[in-house]
Amino acid sequence: MSAAAAVPPRPEADGELPVLEHAGTYAELTDELLDKVLRPPRWMRPALLLTFLGSLVLFAAIAYTVTTGIGVWGNNIPVAWAFGITNFVWWIGIGHAGTFISAFLLLLEQRWRTSINRFAEAMTLFAVVQAGLFPLLHMGRPWFFYWLVPYPNTMKVWPQFRSALTWDVAAVTTYLTVSLLFWYLGLVPDLAVMRDRARERWRRRAYAIFALGWRGSARDWHRWRIGYGLLGGIATPLVVSVHSVVSSDFAIANLAGWHSLIFPPYFVAGAIYSGFAMVLTLMIPARRLYRVEHVITTRHLDSMAKMLLVTGWIVVYSYAVEAWSAWYSGERYEMYMTLVMRPFGPYAFVYWVVIACNCLTPQIFWWRRARRSAAALWVASLLVQVGMWAERFMLIVTSQAHDFLPSSWGLYRPTVIDGALLFGTMAFFLFLFLLFLRFVPFIPIAELKELKHRVATEREERVHG
Amino acid sequence: MGEVIIAELDSPERVVQAARSVRALGYARVEAFTPFPIPELEDVLGVRRTRLPRLAFVAGLGGASLALLVQWWTNAVDYPLDVGGRPTSSLPTDVLIVFESAVLFAAITAFAAVLVGSRLPRLHDPLFDLPGFERTSLDRFWLLIRDAYDDDAGILDEAQALLDAELARLGAVVTRARLTEAGA
Numbered sequence: 001m002s003a004a005a006a007v008p009p010r011p012e013a014d015g016e017l018p019v020l021e022h023a024g025t026y027a028e029l030t031d032e033l034l035d036k037v038l039r040p041p042r043w044m045r046p047a048l049l050l051t052f053l054g055s056l057v058l059f060a061a062i063a064y065t066v067t068t069g070i071g072v073w074g075n076n077i078p079v080a081w082a083f084g085i086t087n088f089v090w091w092i093g094i095g096h097a098g099t100f101i102s103a104f105l106l107l108l109e110q111r112w113r114t115s116i117n118r119f120a121e122a123m124t125l126f127a128v129v130q131a132g133l134f135p136l137l138h139m140g141r142p143w144f145f146y147w148l149v150p151y152p153n154t155m156k157v158w159p160q161f162r163s164a165l166t167w168d169v170a171a172v173t174t175y176l177t178v179s180l181l182f183w184y185l186g187l188v189p190d191l192a193v194m195r196d197r198a199r200e201r202w203r204r205r206a207y208a209i210f211a212l213g214w215r216g217s218a219r220d221w222h223r224w225r226i227g228y229g230l231l232g233g234i235a236t237p238l239v240v241s242v243h244s245v246v247s248s249d250f251a252i253a254n255l256a257g258w259h260s261l262i263f264p265p266y267f268v269a270g271a272i273y274s275g276f277a278m279v280l281t282l283m284i285p286a287r288r289l290y291r292v293e294h295v296i297t298t299r300h301l302d303s304m305a306k307m308l309l310v311t312g313w314i315v316v317y318s319y320a321v322e323a324w325s326a327w328y329s330g331e332r333y334e335m336y337m338t339l340v341m342r343p344f345g346p347y348a349f350v351y352w353v354v355i356a357c358n359c360l361t362p363q364i365f366w367w368r369r370a371r372r373s374a375a376a377l378w379v380a381s382l383l384v385q386v387g388m389w390a391e392r393f394m395l396i397v398t399s400q401a402h403d404f405l406p407s408s409w410g411l412y413r414p415t416v417i418d419g420a421l422l423f424g425t426m427a428f429f430l431f432l433f434l435l436f437l438r439f440v441p442f443i444p445i446a447e448l449k450e451l452k453h454r455v456a457t458e459r460e461e462r463v464h465g
Numbered sequence: 466m467g468e469v470i471i472a473e474l475d476s477p478e479r480v481v482q483a484a485r486s487v488r489a490l491g492y493a494r495v496e497a498f499t500p501f502p503i504p505e506l507e508d509v510l511g512v513r514r515t516r517l518p519r520l521a522f523v524a525g526l527g528g529a530s531l532a533l534l535v536q537w538w539t540n541a542v543d544y545p546l547d548v549g550g551r552p553t554s555s556l557p558t559d560v561l562i563v564f565e566s567a568v569l570f571a572a573i574t575a576f577a578a579v580l581v582g583s584r585l586p587r588l589h590d591p592l593f594d595l596p597g598f599e600r601t602s603l604d605r606f607w608l609l610i611r612d613a614y615d616d617d618a619g620i621l622d623e624a625q626a627l628l629d630a631e632l633a634r635l636g637a638v639v640t641r642a643r644l645t646e647a648g649a
Contacts, residue, residue, distance in 0.1 A: 158539035
């Protein structure tokens with residue numbers, strides 16, 4: 001289809017695979033990418049319908065929970081936090097990769113981020129949306145959510161800021177807002193090119209509104225560049241802070257297995273790990289179905305696999321530290337929880353799923369062939385996500401199920417509604433993501449043209465210089 | 466007033482060269498429109514560095530102070546609650562929301578500053594009426610010379626001929642147009 005397929009991959013200056021394999025002009029590159037949006041593939045409609053039907057399961061489960069009461073979930077004393085909080089932590093963790101890829105790698109000038117950053121940012125937004133549902137529903141009376149915000153009220157009370165729950169509200173809402181602004185700012189120039197290239201009048205009008213009247217003058221670009229870089233710069237510490245705050249929900253409690261200083265970095269590493277896995281889960285089918293293998297190249301797969309391996313090892317290290325500090329503390333409850341209850345207790349199965357999926361799976365990426373194989377990466381990414389969900393479930397449920405007094409022990413079992421909510425958020429997430437693929441240029445066009453220009457200039461310098 | 470010269474070029478290198486020549490001939494009110502950012506152009510056209518980062522910094526400080534003030538006043542002054550004898554005003558537990566607020570305020574300010582600085586959002590701009598402008602978002606690079614016909618701009622008469630020759634050398638398509646209003 002494209003002229004690009006004929007070009008053999010030439011290595012970059014750093015000896016790595018090329019980040020862009022496109023031989024055409026700027027116009028060809030642009031139109032090729034816009035075409036994905038203006039002429040959606042045939043599977044789009046049934047896929048949208050299917051995920052929408054799945055989302056109905058979520059809406060029905062939410063309606064049932066809200067109208068009947070929180071008792072329809074399986075959690076009760078002693079296990080007061082179960083699926084709801086597990087799903088929250090899991091989804092928000094997935095949401096970390098987007099900003100990590102866009103912001104952190106932007107600061108490190110990793111050029112392979114360009115083709116996948118918007119993709120990852122959109123994933124972030126939609127994952128945070130799913131995550132936000134769970135604490136809201138978990139309140140039982142979600143219509144009183146604004147009680148968490150400090151506002152002068154007739155009850156003459158204020159939120160208690162020494163509680164980690166208020167930190168959560170600040171962290172998650174800030175993260176959602178900043179991710180949205182970052183994503184949208186990057187999108188504006190591409191919406192402008194959509195506006196200028198769409199044929200139908202209504203479509204031009206619609207994109208014109210969202211493009212905000214972008215003109216692309218040198219002054220506009222200057223301000224945009226500085227503003228975008230700055231947002232990236234301040235979003236980077238934000239990524240690290242969000243899951244640290246989430247981990248404080250556990251770490252400041254006195255339960256065995258929760259009360260640990262390793263939690264913030266441990267949670268952040270796990271979050272980036274699962275987020276990268278989710279990017280791969282979505283990216284590998286999309287690059288194939290949309291035939292953009294020359295823009296999202298094998299180099300991207302290779303780099304992402306290396307990131308999985310690195311973050312996977314940080315997670316392994318965290319598990320080891322957790323076990324070691326439990327033993328070294330000499331505290332019988334800590335030792336029991338981490339060394340006996342989790343690996344051999346009633347939820348032992350979950351524990352071994354965690355070890356198999358999170359610790360063993362990424363080890364295949366020591367081999368280059370696995371790193372460059374889309375199929376291997378895709379399967380591994382699914383396993384990592386299962387493993388990360390299981391890890392959160394294990395951490396949250398086991399500590400509550402067996403606390404200090406055996407007389408107050410109890411087990412947790414999920415209900416159908418718990419399962420419907422988890423399944424429903426997955427469907428709703430995919431639905432939102434498909435809408436994004438359908439209406440928005442999902443590969444950053446202006447940034448890619450800039451990359452193309454820079455790659456061409458460098459090549460010329462190497463030839464002549 | 467309102468009459469401008471438009472030079473359309475087909476590569477980022479050429480638009481930088483053309484801009485350099487145009488500026489050297491004494492033209493001052495020169496704008497470039499490109500499909501992607503070209504940092505070299507900013508120096509050539511004398512784009513002043515934006516004060517956006519300073520603005521965002523001040524906003525971040527403001528957000529941080531506000532968050533600290535709200536937490537201290539609500540939890541230590543207006544509604545003190547004794548939790549296990551711990552201090553009602555405790556910086557370590559306040560610092561997370563202080564950080565989040567700083568980031569939130571700085572980010573919103575940075576975003577708003579990009580839009581306001583570029584006079585966005587706008588529904589229309591006289592430039593959009595110029596034929597071919599829509600290609601500047603695709604693969605064309607425009608130089609727009611606003612003071613080509615200004616009598617008081619102090620540009621030498623010879624400049625006009627030199628300008629035409631230079632733009633022709635770079636393969637630019639040159640047109641003259643009249644903008645209905647001074648689009649800033």
